[in-house]
Amino acid sequence: MSSETTIKKPADNRVAPPSFLRRYGSQMGIIGVGLVMWLGFVAAAPTVFTNANIYLAFAQTTPQFGIIAIALTFVVITGEIDLSFPSIMALGTAAFCLVVQAGGGWPVGLVAAFATGAVCGWINGALVSYLNIPSLVITIGTSFLFRGLELVLMNGTGVPLTAEDYPAMHAIFRSTLFGIPIQTIWMVVILIGAWFLLNRTRFGAHVFLVGDNPTSARLMGIDAVSVKTRSFILVGLMATFSGLMTSIYGYYFWPTTGEGFLLNTIASVFLGGTSVFGGTGSVVGTFVASYIIGAINAGIVSAGINAFYTQLAFGLVIVVSVVLQTLIDRKIRRQSMTGR
Amino acid sequence: MSETTPTPAGTPVIELRNVSKTFGEVRSLSGIDFAVYPGEIVGLLGDNGAGKSTLVKTVMGFHRPDPGGEIWFNGKLIDDWSVARARDLGIETVYQERALCEKQPIWRNMFMGREPRTKWGLLDVKKMRSESARLMSEHMGFTSAAVHPDNVVSTMSGGEKQGVAITRALYFDANLVILDEPTMGLSLTETGKTLDFVRNIKAVGKSAIFIDHNIFHVYPVVDRLYVLDRGKVAGVYDKTQISMEDLIDRLYRVARTGSLT
Ligand SMILES: Nc1ncnc2c1ncn2[C@@H]1O[C@H](COP(=O)(O)OP(=O)(O)O)[C@@H](O)[C@H]1O
Ligand SMILES: [Mg+2]
Numbered sequence: 001m002s003s004e005t006t007i008k009k010p011a012d013n014r015v016a017p018p019s020f021l022r023r024y025g026s027q028m029g030i031i032g033v034g035l036v037m038w039l040g041f042v043a044a045a046p047t048v049f050t051n052a053n054i055y056l057a058f059a060q061t062t063p064q065f066g067i068i069a070i071a072l073t074f075v076v077i078t079g080e081i082d083l084s085f086p087s088i089m090a091l092g093t094a095a096f097c098l099v100v101q102a103g104g105g106w107p108v109g110l111v112a113a114f115a116t117g118a119v120c121g122w123i124n125g126a127l128v129s130y131l132n133i134p135s136l137v138i139t140i141g142t143s144f145l146f147r148g149l150e151l152v153l154m155n156g157t158g159v160p161l162t163a164e165d166y167p168a169m170h171a172i173f174r175s176t177l178f179g180i181p182i183q184t185i186w187m188v189v190i191l192i193g194a195w196f197l198l199n200r201t202r203f204g205a206h207v208f209l210v211g212d213n214p215t216s217a218r219l220m221g222i223d224a225v226s227v228k229t230r231s232f233i234l235v236g237l238m239a240t241f242s243g244l245m246t247s248i249y250g251y252y253f254w255p256t257t258g259e260g261f262l263l264n265t266i267a268s269v270f271l272g273g274t275s276v277f278g279g280t281g282s283v284v285g286t287f288v289a290s291y292i293i294g295a296i297n298a299g300i301v302s303a304g305i306n307a308f309y310t311q312l313a314f315g316l317v318i319v320v321s322v323v324l325q326t327l328i329d330r331k332i333r334r335q336s337m338t339g340r
Numbered sequence: 341m342s343e344t345t346p347t348p349a350g351t352p353v354i355e356l357r358n359v360s361k362t363f364g365e366v367r368s369l370s371g372i373d374f375a376v377y378p379g380e381i382v383g384l385l386g387d388n389g390a391g392k393s394t395l396v397k398t399v400m401g402f403h404r405p406d407p408g409g410e411i412w413f414n415g416k417l418i419d420d421w422s423v424a425r426a427r428d429l430g431i432e433t434v435y436q437e438r439a440l441c442e443k444q445p446i447w448r449n450m451f452m453g454r455e456p457r458t459k460w461g462l463l464d465v466k467k468m469r470s471e472s473a474r475l476m477s478e479h480m481g482f483t484s485a486a487v488h489p490d491n492v493v494s495t496m497s498g499g500e501k502q503g504v505a506i507t508r509a510l511y512f513d514a515n516l517v518i519l520d521e522p523t524m525g526l527s528l529t530e531t532g533k534t535l536d537f538v539r540n541i542k543a544v545g546k547s548a549i550f551i552d553h554n555i556f557h558v559y560p561v562v563d564r565l566y567v568l569d570r571g572k573v574a575g576v577y578d579k580t581q582i583s584m585e586d587l588i589d590r591l592y593r594v595a596r597t598g599s600l601t
Contacts, residue, residue, distance in 0.1 A: 200462040202455050209452055212441035219402055219439040220453035221423035279443040 033271075034292040041299040048302045056181060058291075058298045060174075063187035064246045065261050066290030069268035070187075070194045071238035073286045074231040076269050077198075079211040079278025080128055080135035082232060084120070085239040085265065086258030087146035092117040092240030093247050093257055094150045097159040106168055113240050120146055121236025125229030151255055159253040166248070173248040183245060187287070190238070194283045207231060212279030263314045264293050270321045275329060293317065348377040348564070351415040353516050353547050354399055354431070359409035360571075361394055368394040370571045372409075376516060376547050381538065383558040384551045386568030387595060392551050393436050395568070396520050399549070400433050401426045427454060432514035436521045436551075438505045442494040447472040449493055450508050471511075479507045499530045506537060517541050518549040523557060535561060555591070559584045569594050 042049040068085050075082050096113040100106060124142055128135045163170045175182045198204035206227045209217040214224045239258075247253040272289035274281030293314065300310050352375035361369040368391045376382050384392050397403045398411075401421040405411065411421050413429060433439075440449050447468040456464040456471075472489035493501060502522065509517050519538065523531040538561045541548045552558045558565070559579070565587070567575040574594055577587070 196462070200465065202457065202463060205448060205455050205463055206453075208444060208448065209441045212443045213439075215437075216439040216441050217452070219397075219400070219423065219433075219435055219437075221427050222453045223424070279441065 031288055034288060034295070037292060037299075038295060041295065045299075045302065045304075049299070054298055054302055058294050059181040059184040060249065061183070061298075062291050062294030063183040064242050064249070065265040066187050066268060066287065066294070067190050067245070068235065068238050068242050068261070069265045069272070069286045069290050070190055070283050071231075071235045072265060072269050073194070073272065073274050073281050073283050074198065074207055074234055075135075075228075076274045076276070077207050077211045077278060077281040078228050078231050079214070080228060080231070081266075082121075082124055082135065082139050082235045083262065084124060084139040084143035084146055085235055086261045087143045087150065088117055088120045088236050088239035089243030089246065089258035089261065090255065091120060091146045091150040091153075091243075092236075093243035093253050094154050094255075096244060097161075097253050098153060101159070106166060110244075113244060114237055117236040117238075117240030117243075118233050119236070120239075121233035122229060124236070125232030128232065129225040129228035147258075154255050156255050158255055161248055161251055161253055163251070169244070169248050173245045183249075186241075186245070187290075190241075191283060191287045198283055203227065203230060208279060211281075263311065263318070264297065267314045267317045267321075268293050270325070271317050273321075273325065275325055276322050277326075277329065348380060350377055352377050352412065353414060355412040356395070356399065356405070357410040357412065359395075359398060359411070360406040361391075361398055361403055361409075362406055368571050369398065369405075372571075372573055374399075374566060374573065376549060378515075378547055379542065379545050380563040381542050381548045381550055381561055383562035383565040384549060384568060385555070385558060385565060385591060386574075389570075390568040391571040392568055393520055394571075396433060396435070396518050396549065396551070399426070399518065400431065424453070427512070430513075430515035431518065432509040432512050432516075433518040434502075434505045434509045434520060434522050436524070438501055440493050440501060440504060443492060445490045445492055446476070446487065446504055447489040449504055450475065450489075450511065452508070454512060475507050475511060476503075479503075479510060498525045499527060502526060502530070502534075506534065510537070514546065516547045516549070520551045521553065522550075523552055523554070531557070555584065555588055559587065567591065567594060 038049075048054060068089075072082060072085065092113045095116040096106075096109040099109040099112040104112070120142070124135070124139055127133050127138045127142070161169065163174075173182065173186075177185050196204075198207060206217065206222050209220075209222055210224045210227045217227075218224050242261075243257055247257055268290040269281075269286050270276065270289075271292065272282060272285030272287070274286065296313050296317070297310055300313060301307060355375040356372050359369055359372040359374070360367065372391075372395060374395065384395070386392050394403060398405055398409075401411075401423045404421070411418050413421075418425070439452075441452065447465075450472045451468050456467050458464045469489045476487050476489065487496065487500060493504065496504070502525070506519075506522060509519075519534075522534050526534065535557060538548060538550055542561075542563075550558060550562060563579055565575075565577045565579065565582075566573055567577075567590070575590070582590075
């Protein structure tokens with residue numbers, strides 16, 4: 001390790017615990033960025049951004065990708081990525097529709113949907129962790145596989161999901177509770193669950209360790225294969241949840257469900273401060289970042305700017321946040337820019 | 341080996357019988373018979389690439405021996421050996437590569453793979469932090485700097501990192517501690533502390549495997565010695581059998597000719 005010579009420094013730097021800024025700096029940064037952006041929108045289009053309706057729409061649609069982003073955070077912390085979740089959204093929801101069409105009833109449909117999502121996640125995880133295939137490549141492959149399977153099963157046609165036919169599903173995924181859209185309530189509940197999973201369970205501890213240094217983790221007896229596989233299964237489950245929520249929101253299951261979700265979901269994870277290099281990340285960061293991404297989207301659309309700009313904006317968010325992370329990471333580890 | 345070596349009495353804590361390990365074309369271990377008895381310190385000597393670390397990782401269950409090799413623990417043949425199992429049975433290792441996760445705080449490294457849980461089954465983060473702080477002040481003291489349990493390992497010096505790895509092996513009260521070149525890159529005082537640590541293992545009646553290139557470190561603390569050469573056991577010596585000078589002489593001969601005699 002050549003780094004050992006560069007990290008020598010006076011010992012008194014380390015007598016104190018790491019500063020608040022060091023520990024929560026990136027999270028504060030995200031919240032700061034979010035606030036500044038929001039103020040910018042308010043200044044640019046005051047009539048739009050002081051209208052409560054826009055926040056309502058925003059609280060209904062942001063969780064559609066935010067919930068997946070929270071699960072994807074686990075996979076990214078383990079040092080992997082999953083690009084197949086838009087297809088899992090569709091395949092999981094297709095399983096629901098097919099079971100209901102076959103007379104299974106909505107509860108059985110839900111079980112089938114989540115089982116499908118879990119199996120998709122397991123396939124991704126097993127291919128990545130057992131066979132050591134780069135996740136970036138294999139999940140592009142499974143993305144087409146899952147999408148293709150869904151299109152074949154649905155024969156390319158959609159399914160209406162009206163409130164009359166599916167009252168329970170609408171109550172679960174599209175109602176309002178205490179005046180708050182239930183989608184956002186779900187997202188908060190999932191955030192709390194995910195926070196405990198990541199920060200207060202052995203599985204969560206192992207997610208960080210495996211992502212930081214898989215060999216070290218394995219030398220200390222951690223089952224890296226199982227940790228990665230379970231993270232991918234989590235994404236499969238949450239993608240299914242989101243697929244159902246998104247379809248119910250639109251009263252219709254489109255065979256193209258999930259298209260347009262890739263960019264904003266991944267942008268939320270990286271903007272939220274989760275490292276592309278694995279080993280560090282935060283579900284709270286992802287949560288906040290999802291709403292910022294949702295606000296950018298709503299802002300661009302409501303301000304009447306051409307929607308092409310959303311792609312530009314999300315692309316920019318991904319590139320800038322990943323570059324900033326890299327720079328901050330190097331600075332914290334006191335490494336030279338070119339070393340390593 | 342024609343030399344007869346007195347075998348210590350009792351059942352070995354860990355024993356390898358006819359263990360080979362092949363990585364593709366590379367045969368790192370071939371037909372190894374190796375045993376550690378209760379309460380003894382076993383030294384492992386051999387050139388770079390002799391297979392010492394591979395042997396250690398096989399003992400730990402990280403590498404699975406080629407078919408035909410057997411791992412015995414306390415007199416029982418074990419066929420589902422794994423690192424988690426080995427650690428559960430009281431074997432801890434300070435690996436040559438340290439096996440730390442450098443972006444993580446010390447407390448996560450200290451309890452890596454054996455995280456304590458509360459009665460609710462949740463991670464006991466409070467205990468992980470406070471125990472790490474206690475261990476660091478009681479045992480680590482490797483350098484003058486006080487180190488906070490929340491400090492990230494990558495900000496520490498080489499000696500401090502090794503301190504974390506050694507303290508971690510110490511914490512779980514292992515019956516067998518394995519140290520793979522623990523003094524590499526350490527200062528004189530840090531090396532002294534590490535050797536004291538090895539002696540202490542014996543004092544409390546536990547066993548250890550100690551690997552170090554420096555015979556002046558190894559010879560004084562061990563009871564028995566294995567010399568490894570190109571994946572084979574080239575010799576086993578009881579310390580009472582061989583003087584340090586004689587041993588050095590033989591090691592030179594192994595390095596030159598591949599034979600001890
Ligand atoms: N995971 C591995 N894959 C391939 N070859 C390995 C692996 N681990 C060790 N080796 C090889 O095994 C031999 C012994 O290595 P090692 O056990 O590290 O020796 P030592 O610790 O005695 O220096 C070396 O030739 C090394 O290259
Ligand atoms: Mg070695």
